[in-house]
Amino acid sequence: MAVVNEGDLKRLRDFIALKTGIYIDDSKLEKIYAKKIGEFLKQSRYAGDFNAFYSAMVFEKDSKTLQEFINFITVNETYFFRESYQFDTLVEHILPELDGLREPGESINILSAPCSSGEELYSIAIYIMEKSSLIKKRDFSLVGIDIDSSMIEKAKRGVYRHRSVAKIPQDILNRYFKKVSNDSYEIEKNLRESLSFEILNVLDIYSLRRLGSFDVVFSRNMLIYFDDKKRREVISSFYSILKPNGYLLLGHAEKVPDDMSLFERIKLGESIVYRKR
Numbered sequence: 001m002a003v004v005n006e007g008d009l010k011r012l013r014d015f016i017a018l019k020t021g022i023y024i025d026d027s028k029l030e031k032i033y034a035k036k037i038g039e040f041l042k043q044s045r046y047a048g049d050f051n052a053f054y055s056a057m058v059f060e061k062d063s064k065t066l067q068e069f070i071n072f073i074t075v076n077e078t079y080f081f082r083e084s085y086q087f088d089t090l091v092e093h094i095l096p097e098l099d100g101l102r103e104p105g106e107s108i109n110i111l112s113a114p115c116s117s118g119e120e121l122y123s124i125a126i127y128i129m130e131k132s133s134l135i136k137k138r139d140f141s142l143v144g145i146d147i148d149s150s151m152i153e154k155a156k157r158g159v160y161r162h163r164s165v166a167k168i169p170q171d172i173l174n175r176y177f178k179k180v181s182n183d184s185y186e187i188e189k190n191l192r193e194s195l196s197f198e199i200l201n202v203l204d205i206y207s208l209r210r211l212g213s214f215d216v217v218f219s220r221n222m223l224i225y226f227d228d229k230k231r232r233e234v235i236s237s238f239y240s241i242l243k244p245n246g247y248l249l250l251g252h253a254e255k256v257p258d259d260m261s262l263f264e265r266i267k268l269g270e271s272i273v274y275r276k277r
Contacts, residue, residue, distance in 0.1 A: 004037055004038050004050055008054070009033070009037065010026075012037065013029055015054075015057060016069075017227065019070070020070060021225070021233075022073065022225045023227045036072075040069065041053055044068075045065065053065070070147055070148065071151075074148045074151075076148060076151055078120060078164075079163065079164045080165050080167060080168050081123050081167045082120065082123070082167075082220075083252060084127075086220075086273075087124060089271040090124065090127065090128075091128060094216060094247050095108065095132055095134050099137075099138065105138075107138065107139040107141050108216075109140075109143070109215050110214060111143050111211070111214045111241070112218045112219075113146075113218070113219050113222070114144075114145060114146040114147065114222050115145060115197065116146055116148075116151050116155075117155050118155025118195075118197060119160070120144070120220070121142055121144040121155070121197075122195065125191060126168075126172060130172065141212075143195070143197075143214075144196070145197070145199070145202070145208075147200070155197045156197050158191075159186045159187075160185050160186075161185075162184075165185050176191055202222070209240065209241060215242070215246050216249065217242060217248050219234070221254070223251075223254045224251065228257075232257065232260065235262065243276075245276060246275070247275055248263060248273070248274040255272070263275060
């Protein structure tokens with residue numbers, strides 16, 4: 001294992017925070033990441049040469065290794081129907097309201113950012129098809145983005161272990177999944193091909209805007225890893241891509257700062273949500 005000194009670890013940590021918004025505090029950096037980064041560096045093409053590795057990262061001379069390191073550093077833990085009360089709020093309150101506001105024939109666009117390995121976006125799609133009559137009268141565009149390329153590839157494949165699908169009722173599991181092994185389930189092809197997944201950094205506002213405008217943005221359990229400056233930057237970016245009266249849904253431990261007047265904080269059903277002013 002390559003040994004990375006404290007100063008170099010912090011330089012790398014600060015670069016990753018600038019690049020991705022993810023900030024690793026000193027305690028986690030020393031207790032959890034120091035050894036893991038050393039192992040990653042040893043196994044990389046730089047064979048333990050931190051300066052060469054760091055230079056390639058900063059000046060993006062080696063985009064493949066940079067993406068691999070971003071994949072390594074990101075946190076990906078999710079499952080189907082996680083915090084499902086928000087999906088109930090979506091189909092019972094938000095979508096009917098948007099239906100009354102949008103022009104006939106206008107699609108309803110939903111973004112999952114970050115989408116990790118796709119469970120959230122597929123869950124949204126299943127909820128809409130199972131519980132919303134709007135699926136019969138409107139088109140929906142569902143897009144998932146994540147900075148981790150390996151997660152996007154997994155989302156596109158649509159194959160999940162039993163642990164990921166454990167909270168899905170059996171009848172719904174049978175309708176939308178095919179069992180491909182003792183512990184693997186594959187999303188039904190038509191559903192899989194109806195969603196879009198892209199590798200994208202939420203800090204890249206220009207790429208974010210190229211996705212178009214959205215009626216609803218789900219961004220759950222990402223902002224807790226950002227410092228305050230990056231958190232506000234991302235919230236402002238979401239505001240800019242939301243249509244008038246669009247909604248932002250965050251994780252239960254996250255909120256829009258009180259002094260940011262971009263959104264109205266309201267309770268719908270069992271969820272606290274943010275409506276664009």
